Amino acid sequence: MKRRNTPTKEAVLSVITKAGQAMSQDAIEGEISIDINRATIYRVLNRFCEDGVLHKVIAEDGKQYFALCDGCDETHQKHQHFHFKCTVCETLECLPNEVKFSIPNGYHVEDVNCVLTGVCKKCS
């Protein structure tokens, strides 16, 4: 199960890094120079998530967006921050603001997905 370095991995990661924001599969495919199969892109993205390189956010359009992780590894993930999806420029960005919550006794939270939708600073 050891990972290999491939041009596809590099290309995908480079596009997301350059964008500086979360991206969906189709956005990545649109920005990427080489031609990569859709299924392959998804597999690359999901592997990056497993490895703590990216994290996945589900927006209000029901689509998956992938963003760079900051300080995660395979065991410790800290994605409990808000995300903002702009309805004008369509971008989804990670906000620094941490999600704080308390839940009823007996509940065990494994994952947090918080997305605020509206108009971003640039588009206001």
Next chain:
Amino acid sequence: MKRRNTPTKEAVLSVITKAGQAMSQDAIEGEISIDINRATIYRVLNRFCEDGVLHKVIAEDGKQYFALCDGCDETHQKHQHFHFKCTVCETLECLPNEVKFSIPNGYHVEDVNCVLTGVCKKCS
């Protein structure tokens, strides 16, 4: 644009009310006694959302779940509460806990979608 009363509306609302939790279209169609077209169910659900009867939540599976509103009307909506999706029993419920956040200047939030995923009290 005045709404009419139809058996479909009644059936859909009754199923959701009886369930006491958020439901997806396919769950509703599965629970309902009469046979209703899929597109119709979505239209009914979306109309209920417009009218402040239901609210829509996007879970981590990317699907839309519809839950009864508590104290909303067409103009004032207060859905800034957390939701919990259990990975075992698959149910999605509204939590009483309010979502509190602060965002950078210049951002305008129009909608909030916060879902915690994990194992619920019953399934623990």
Next chain:
DNA sequence: TTTTAAAAGCGACTATGTCGCATTACTGGG
């Protein structure tokens, strides 16, 4: 260089959700 298993390509497939259009059936006004 050989080996081997991870990764990529391809096609098929499964949802999920929406839309246009023809038909049905509430409902308010007479």
Next chain:
DNA sequence: CCCAGTAATGCGACATAGTCGCTTTTAAAA
């Protein structure tokens, strides 16, 4: 009560997102 107007439904088609099985390719260890 009846009719006209129009909201709501059924149906089919469609678009998109994401996954899966299988074959082929290729990175990298031996």
